[in-house]
Amino acid sequence: MSEHAPEIESYLGTTLKRRFCALADTLDSRAELEAIRRNIHQNPELAFDEVRTSGLVASLLESWGFTVTRGVGGTGLVGTLKAGTGARSIGIRADMDALPIHERTGLPYASANEGRMHACGHDGHTAILLGAAKQLARTQNFNGTVHLIFQPAEEIGAGGGAERMLADGLFERFPCDAIFGLHNHPGVEQGHFLFRAGPFMAACDTVTITIRGKGGHAARPHQSVDPILVAGSLVMALQSVVSRYVDPNETAVVTIGTLHAGHAPNVIPDSARMEISVRSFSPEVRASLETRIRQLALSQAEGYGAVAEVNYVHGYPVLINSERETEFARQIAEELVGADKVVTQAARITGSEDFAYFLQQRPGCFVRLGNGANQPLLHNPGYDFNDENLTVGAAYWTRLVERYLAR
Template sequence: MSESSIRLPEYIRHAARELYPGIVSVRRDIHRHPELSFQEFRTTGLIRSYLEGLGLEIGPQYLETGCVALLRGTARVSSSEKRAAVALRADIDALPVQEENSSEFCSTSAGCMHACGHDMHTAILLGTASLLAGMRERIPGDILFIFQPAEEKAPGGARPMLEAGLFSDYCPSAVFALHCFPHIATGNVALREGSLMAAADELYLTVRGQGGHASAPHHAADPILASAHIVTALQHLVSRVASPYEQAVVSVSSIHGGHATNVIPGSVEMSGTMRTMNESLRSTFHERFERAVRDVASAFGTTAEVNIVHGYPVLSNDARMTALARQAAVEILGERHVEEGDPLMTAEDFSYYLQECPGTFIQLGTGPAGDNSGEPLHSSRFEPDERALETGMNVMSAVAMKALRG
């Protein structure tokens, strides 16, 4: 039986199984040598060398780090059909975390670790490129592989790559990515239509008053007292501004002011985060947040400076592409291995791609079966199950083919 006569899901599963040992080695190499955002020079060199070895067309260097490559399928496309392109993305940067695992391939870089699974994502996409390069004659279009730097550090690598012309150069009709999730069992994936991950904004406040002796607070304008009331007042944004059916978070996570027990300080600095699941609520929260902070500060005879740093937007999965990806995942993994995803208040700069092109973000299981999740993302002991590498290659390859074939 010739390769061309083997059913596509069977071919993909067989190829992923054959590639798996080598992709494990690639993942471990990347894990040993993690690099922080916009510093991924070694990782970029490894990716480029691997893709050149597959005969892919290396694209422009949009940023100092990262790499894009194009695989041109050779399957015949009818003259009435426009040649399609599908984009697949992996993030490649690590986190400033000191690894506390004991495996033989632990990070060799002090204070730096792949604690979010980007080494897995990169290895999976390299394996997917290898798998699909081996079946060019079945591919009725082009596949763009995006290895993006700096997902972990706002403003991230996605937006500057897009601004530099990534999608205007390649014009993909769909874009897909996946991410490790330890609360989902290895071998499974989860998908969700619509809002999946939150917009994340950074909050910075400075409350200024009049310092004085702590024994005579009536001669001062106490910024610590004002700050305490501001923290309490901000909770009404979630409980009284957002609908009970909306997901939102406002957290003040640091407060700094004063240095002595008998001195009321002149100022207090605070910072925190705001997470919302739709852009309309996000805009409302920004306006109400600034008003609440300044009004409460004024009521205590103090003033407040407010700085809201816009982070990544809401990650919203396209309905049609999510349904397409779900169908592809069921065909390649089986229905019992495809779950409904739950919304998350974490953020991802893949959201920028989805603002430009329809697509979906796939949750890849990397945890143990049952109710016991593995170590959480960003933990110094995060250790994903490497068997998920094969699952990831299967799903990304099947989704790309399904998107090109319609």
């Protein structure tokens, strides 16, 4: 027998006795979490108006022993819990805002606020993090500090909740060695986890192009400069931006979401206006897209004798998961649900997320959690968060915190 055998045996004994959160540990909270989630779903609030939601979250966190700081970045809040004497800290974020969509699910807990709906699952993300909060508070099986970040206004683009919280000194006031976030993912089996190190979700820019021509009578178009004709030509020209000016090995999207002009069939209007969503995964492609879109707008208008005004707004940056934290988050998922329910290097997602701003300042990982293979897509009036994920997500966040801040 090796002279070190007693030490090894002692070490293994200690390690084997240590137990981190498992799926079964959060099952007794299922009914409560479902009630919380459906309460939030029935009372959706738009960006920076999440007064009721943040109040509910704060009340629950305080009842479980968290120190709660309200009004971070507007209606955001942070719940802090310390255990042991460890110096390390971790942040977990959930978003709280709804969308300006009229719900058509017919559910008994459907939105009671006309024209507002939790069509992206933020009600579920909030309930999941509250489930983890309750579990962490009752077991306190960690050594350090956990900051639970409940963020407002993820949906609005530039100037959203993440930027506001950072401007309000989020990481200076609540230091985090790493930060993690989660989003549900319709089209993937419920309870399956998706990970990707490096660029995972796209940058999102919004472009508004106003074409100014010369209005006139529909019967005498030669006396006018028709902005609708210019807009139609520009719509077709913009289809060449990705197909002919972006490397086929890169990913980019240019989508014209709105086009408005005129009010009567016998009148040529003075102007036309279009709004475009632009997605990309690298700074080089992002800059190239802006250059080409501006050139096309100006040249197309000039060619028809009109003038184009381009307002190009840079929105969320590319969401880039750090290698080390992504590998750690993946390991936690495999421990919790098994390797068969974990995708290690998922395909990039052309949707965008303001969690990207947090990852610009701290290492971390943004995780996707399957909401069901046949569930309605996000931002759809028929969408609903899958409540089967409530305890899965709560157990995942609990275990991740316990392992990151292991005693």
